[in-house]
Amino acid sequence: MDTCRAGRTAGNLGERTPHGRNTAEMKVYWRQISQASNSFAALAAACEVHGYDIETADGPHPDVTLYSLNSINERLYRDEIAGADCVTIVGGPHASACYQEVAGYADYVVVGEGEYTLPALLAAIEEGRAPPPGVATAAGYTPARHTVLLDGYPPFSQIKGFIEITRGCPFSCGYCQTPRLFGRCMRHRSIDEIARYAARFRDIRFVTPNAFAYGSDGIHLRLDKVERLLRHLDGRVYFGTFPGEVRPECVSQQSVELVLETCANTRLHFGAQSGSDRVLRHLRRGHTVEDVVRAVDLCRENGLVPVVDFILGLPFESDDDQRATLDLVKVVAREGKAHIHYFMPLPGTPLQDARPRPLLPETEKVLGKLALGGRITGSWMDHEIRFFRRTPHL
Numbered sequence: 001m002d003t004c005r006a007g008r009t010a011g012n013l014g015e016r017t018p019h020g021r022n023t024a025e026m027k028v029y030w031r032q033i034s035q036a037s038n039s040f041a042a043l044a045a046a047c048e049v050h051g052y053d054i055e056t057a058d059g060p061h062p063d064v065t066l067y068s069l070n071s072i073n074e075r076l077y078r079d080e081i082a083g084a085d086c087v088t089i090v091g092g093p094h095a096s097a098c099y100q101e102v103a104g105y106a107d108y109v110v111v112g113e114g115e116y117t118l119p120a121l122l123a124a125i126e127e128g129r130a131p132p133p134g135v136a137t138a139a140g141y142t143p144a145r146h147t148v149l150l151d152g153y154p155p156f157s158q159i160k161g162f163i164e165i166t167r168g169c170p171f172s173c174g175y176c177q178t179p180r181l182f183g184r185c186m187r188h189r190s191i192d193e194i195a196r197y198a199a200r201f202r203d204i205r206f207v208t209p210n211a212f213a214y215g216s217d218g219i220h221l222r223l224d225k226v227e228r229l230l231r232h233l234d235g236r237v238y239f240g241t242f243p244g245e246v247r248p249e250c251v252s253q254q255s256v257e258l259v260l261e262t263c264a265n266t267r268l269h270f271g272a273q274s275g276s277d278r279v280l281r282h283l284r285r286g287h288t289v290e291d292v293v294r295a296v297d298l299c300r301e302n303g304l305v306p307v308v309d310f311i312l313g314l315p316f317e318s319d320d321d322q323r324a325t326l327d328l329v330k331v332v333a334r335e336g337k338a339h340i341h342y343f344m345p346l347p348g349t350p351l352q353d354a355r356p357r358p359l360l361p362e363t364e365k366v367l368g369k370l371a372l373g374g375r376i377t378g379s380w381m382d383h384e385i386r387f388f389r390r391t392p393h394l
């Protein structure tokens with residue numbers, strides 16, 4: 001942060017409010033980015049708890065403008081943020097992983113979870129104080145000393161969003177930012193709080209890294225708690241599908257029957273990622289190809305359509321590994337839908353410096369044929385289709 005920008009950021013706003021917080025005098029805007037709409041819902045609600053009302057804008061506005069960026073759209077907003085004539089605060093998965101880089105063109109960077117840190121930062125800006133832990137600037141960064149408890153903040157307020165029921169993931173998949181952003185300890189919103197906000201929807205959908213892990217540590221399932229949650233809700237419940245999928249080893253006769261008995265969805269969405277056990281071990285996925293095949297079979301036998309994610313072009317994928325994945329894609333495509341991604345290294349992950357492996361000509365040919373037949377979706381050519389799907393909270 002240059003001297004001019006730093007002075008505008010803390011000093012000027014602080015001089016306007018020398019006797020404490022006065023939210024009426026500081027306007028806060030959220031830069032509208034479609035991929036960050038759920039983050040807006042959650043963070044607007046958290047700021048409202050602390051007396052800050054956030055308005056939407058299609059560009060930077062004084063006094064403060066907030067941005068939530070992922071690793072694809074960051075390039076679209078970098079120059080806008082750098083040239084903004086207002087205080088800029090940036091968060092999201094890209095900003096959290098590359099906070100030093102982002103602090104070079106933004107005033108403040110919220111690293112990781114924002115429900116507590118963002119309102120604390122707004123108060124510090126308004127009062128002319130130093131930023132709280134969890135915020136990076138060009139001058140440095142002090143890590144946050146807290147963990148957000150989901151029941152401590154509403155999932156949304158005036159602006160509706162999906163209900164986040166679980167945060168964190170005990171697995172450490174090499175390509176994934178989730179455990180690096182939110183930690184490996186799963187935290188759950190209580191059933192009463194989930195039901196209270198679910199009552200505002202006719203169709204109820206959840207944000208979670210693994211829907212069947214609700215109420216558990218993520219490894220040892222507590223399907224009794226999942227059942228208690230599902231039977232506590234009124235409305236059409238969509239569980240185990242976007243934006244809250246499941247893991248293949250968690251698909252069992254019991255979990256499938258829970259969905260059939262209590263939910264409206266006719267699909268179950270889970271990640272296979274590879275058809276090679278060797279690749280799955282390298283990825284630290286924590287499941288096998290057999291788990292995926294069993295999950296697909298259970299869906300088929302019980303009348304659910306399996307929707308299965310795959311990543312092709314992984315850096316340590318051999319020709320045989322890629323062919324094995326293609327074979328599994330074809331099996332899934334006969335029984336349901338396959339969603340294909342081309343590997344993209346994400347900052348902050350163990351594979352951030354890895355390079356994608358080219359697809360074999362036979363792979364491109366088969367994928368093209370399956371796509372024309374409507375059996376697969378996604379993109380193995382354009383990263384943006386994958387990463388414009390969702391963005392974790394600022």
